[in-house]
Amino acid sequence: AKSNNALGKGLLALLSSEKIDESVWEEIEETLLLADIGTDSTMELVDVLRERVKVLGTRTPEHVRAMLREELIKLVDPSMDRSLNIDRHEDRPAVLMVVGVNGVGKTTTVGKLARVLVAEDKDIILGAADTFRAAAAEQLATWGARVGVPTVKSDVDGADPASVAFEAVKAGIDGEVDVVMIDTAGRLQNKVGLMDELGKVKRVIEKQATVDEVLLVLDATTGQNGLTQAKVFADVVNITGIVLTKLDGTAKGGIVVAIQKTLGVPVKLIGLGEGADDLAPFEAESFVDALLS
Amino acid sequence: MFNSLSDRLTATFKNLRGKGRLSEADVDSTVREIRRALLDADVAVSVVREFTAKVRERALGSEVNEALNPAQQIVKIVNEELVTILGGATRRINLAKNPPTVIMLAGLQGAGKTTLAGKLSKWLKGQGHSPLLVAADLQRPNAVKQLQINGERAGVPVFAPHPGVSSEFEHATGDPVAVAQAGIAEAKAKLYDVVIVDTAGRLGIDAELMAQAANIRAAINPDEVLFVIDAMIGQDAVNTAQAFNEGVNFTGVVLTKLDGDARGGAALSVASITGKPVMFASTGESLDDFELFHPDRMAGRILDMGDVLTLIEQA
Ligand SMILES: Nc1nc2c(ncn2[C@@H]2O[C@H](COP(=O)(O)OP(=O)(O)OP(=O)(O)O)[C@@H](O)[C@H]2O)c(=O)[nH]1
Ligand SMILES: Nc1nc2c(ncn2[C@@H]2O[C@H](COP(=O)(O)OP(=O)(O)OP(=O)(O)O)[C@@H](O)[C@H]2O)c(=O)[nH]1
Ligand SMILES: [Mg+2]
Ligand SMILES: [Mg+2]
Numbered sequence: 001a002k003s004n005n006a007l008g009k010g011l012l013a014l015l016s017s018e019k020i021d022e023s024v025w026e027e028i029e030e031t032l033l034l035a036d037i038g039t040d041s042t043m044e045l046v047d048v049l050r051e052r053v054k055v056l057g058t059r060t061p062e063h064v065r066a067m068l069r070e071e072l073i074k075l076v077d078p079s080m081d082r083s084l085n086i087d088r089h090e091d092r093p094a095v096l097m098v099v100g101v102n103g104v105g106k107t108t109t110v111g112k113l114a115r116v117l118v119a120e121d122k123d124i125i126l127g128a129a130d131t132f133r134a135a136a137a138e139q140l141a142t143w144g145a146r147v148g149v150p151t152v153k154s155d156v157d158g159a160d161p162a163s164v165a166f167e168a169v170k171a172g173i174d175g176e177v178d179v180v181m182i183d184t185a186g187r188l189q190n191k192v193g194l195m196d197e198l199g200k201v202k203r204v205i206e207k208q209a210t211v212d213e214v215l216l217v218l219d220a221t222t223g224q225n226g227l228t229q230a231k232v233f234a235d236v237v238n239i240t241g242i243v244l245t246k247l248d249g250t251a252k253g254g255i256v257v258a259i260q261k262t263l264g265v266p267v268k269l270i271g272l273g274e275g276a277d278d279l280a281p282f283e284a285e286s287f288v289d290a291l292l293s
Numbered sequence: 294m295f296n297s298l299s300d301r302l303t304a305t306f307k308n309l310r311g312k313g314r315l316s317e318a319d320v321d322s323t324v325r326e327i328r329r330a331l332l333d334a335d336v337a338v339s340v341v342r343e344f345t346a347k348v349r350e351r352a353l354g355s356e357v358n359e360a361l362n363p364a365q366q367i368v369k370i371v372n373e374e375l376v377t378i379l380g381g382a383t384r385r386i387n388l389a390k391n392p393p394t395v396i397m398l399a400g401l402q403g404a405g406k407t408t409l410a411g412k413l414s415k416w417l418k419g420q421g422h423s424p425l426l427v428a429a430d431l432q433r434p435n436a437v438k439q440l441q442i443n444g445e446r447a448g449v450p451v452f453a454p455h456p457g458v459s460s461e462f463e464h465a466t467g468d469p470v471a472v473a474q475a476g477i478a479e480a481k482a483k484l485y486d487v488v489i490v491d492t493a494g495r496l497g498i499d500a501e502l503m504a505q506a507a508n509i510r511a512a513i514n515p516d517e518v519l520f521v522i523d524a525m526i527g528q529d530a531v532n533t534a535q536a537f538n539e540g541v542n543f544t545g546v547v548l549t550k551l552d553g554d555a556r557g558g559a560a561l562s563v564a565s566i567t568g569k570p571v572m573f574a575s576t577g578e579s580l581d582d583f584e585l586f587h588p589d590r591m592a593g594r595i596l597d598m599g600d601v602l603t604l605i606e607q608a
Binding site for chain 1: 329332333334335338401402403404405407411432433434435436438439440441442443446458496497498523525526527528529532533550552553554555556558559578
């Protein structure tokens with residue numbers, strides 16, 4: 001109804017100034033987009049919030065922001081099991097593989113993780129199944145030496161990665177170690193031949209053991225292509241967890257929200273630097289807080 | 294549900310077919326689709342905002358073109374604007390009047406610098422130059438070895454007076470500034486005419502390492518400082534490009550991993566935010582996977598424009 005008296009107008013103005021105007025929604029949308037959440041997830045989140053605002057009759061932007069945090073935490077799901085499957089089997093070691101596109105931090109993550117496991121008194125062997133990139137095996141071996149664990153590698157440049165992986169697992173079985181960690185070469189998910197090769201590495205390992213944990217390493221600076229990466233790697237080697245690296249920079253890594261939601265694969269670890277100790281468990285709430293900051 | 298821009302625009306075009314002139318509402322709905330496509334391609338939010346405002350303004354003000362329907366005109370405008378930004382300052386490598394020409398590489402961790410060093414050296418060698426690679430990443434485990442192998446594959450010598458971090462060394466001990474400087478002296482003494490200096494990866498917010506990069510730059514006074522950036526990068530392209538621009542005032546950009554299926558919106562962000570030209574594209578792991586940058590192809594890739602242009606022809 002149209003109000004003509006001055007009092008009515010004043011009241012109306014007061015009410016509308018307390019309403020959530022478009023600029024609040026724009027700000028929320030921008031925050032999400034800037035964190036690489038992606039247009040789809042952003043629009044879904046904003047719709048959910050708009051609906052809640054309507055139902056609850058929310059008035060203050062602060063409350064909307066609090067609800068945004070809530071919704072994001074719900075999406076990222078603190079209740080997911082994020083532990084690593086790396087308990088030794090009765091008769092053989094657990095096997096862990098890292099996979100991902102080029103330069104994301106796979107080798108470094110193996111090095112850091114080895115440090116953590118050594119600190120837990122586990123016996124470990126590393127396998128250098130990146131036989132392609134220049135000095136990749138040496139890089140892994142340097143990490144191994146740093147944390148005091150042996151590395152199985154081939155002396156032949158361009159050796160078959162599956163046989164190196166096989167040898168590493170064999171050495172792990174013979175040496176009765178707890179965990180064998182296999183580093184693989186970076187590969188873009190649209191390279192069919194290289195993805196087939198990765199599948200083969202896994203299958204060859206499975207001739208003598210199970211692959212208990214397949215970690216997809218994802219660089220936090222990655223934009224929307226991250227979802228495609230995760231889908232294709234999940235198809236080829238059935239990833240069981242995600243490591244989000246380079247979170248020490250300014251990137252938020254928001255694409256993992258869509259990845260977790262689409263694939264149900266949890267982010268398990270985060271990388272926070274280039275040093276041996278820069279690895280931490282993923283925590284949904286702090287991730288969301290960083291994302292919104 | 295429409296996935297690609299061309300799908301969505303096809304729908305928009307269908308609605309518009311037969312109309313002579315675009316209303317403001319028509320322009321707005323087309324621009325909205327374009328905005329969405331740019332964001333999906335990882336173009337930075339601020340760049341998208343500026344870009345779509347410009348497109349909208351031009352579309353509303355554009356004179357009627359008899360040959361194209363109004364929606365097609367918008368797409369044409371978008372394509373033109375993209376190519377203008379991406380190709381605004383396309384140019385060749387600056388060669389020094391008095392050799393050696395000094396090229397410094399900088400960028401985030403894992404972007405593809407060391408691989409690019411090998412590619413550039415091979416390419417320049419093929420053009421009759423005699424390049425020298427300088428190993429000034431003394432930090433990443435076995436970075437020096439990696440460059441040496443790339444140099445060997447390219448048939449280009451590598452100046453590496455310090456082994457960097459390899460099995461014997463627990464921590465980074467060498468001085469990359471001194472190594473870079475010595476590399477230039479070596480090139481002068483042995484008459485190499487191009488020097489390519491590989492540096493360690495670093496984050497934009499790492500003040501200490503950014504200062505080190507600035508020190509390397511100051512010590513070797515390069516003719517080109519190439520900012521190497523991964524085509525898969527998302528919104529962080531803005532922060533990173535700004536930080537490196539301030540830190541080492543780069544002169545050109547190289548976009549890597551373009552052999553992937555990322556749309557590569559970062560190209561637009563970096564070019565638009567820094568005004569620096571994208572000079573090269575890195576398209577694979579082998580040393581020959583390297584090309585000059587093509588603004589028109591990149592525009593098509595970001596927008597899925599190849600299809601859209603076909604669409605215009607069919608309409
Ligand atoms: N700042 C930062 N840098 C990291 C992190 N993890 C890895 N890096 C750096 O990223 C670069 C690439 O790391 P690698 O471990 O070699 O990556 P990769 O996935 O094994 O690479 P390829 O085997 O070549 O595909 C190196 O310079 C690492 O030091 C991290 O969490 N933070
Ligand atoms: N597919 C593809 N891979 C590339 C390209 N450029 C580099 N790589 C790969 O990306 C990974 C990282 O490349 P590097 O050259 O080591 O990167 P960097 O910037 O020197 O890394 P840091 O020294 O650790 O900062 C390696 O696996 C390379 O083989 C490219 O254009 N396409
Ligand atoms: Mg590696
Ligand atoms: Mg390097």
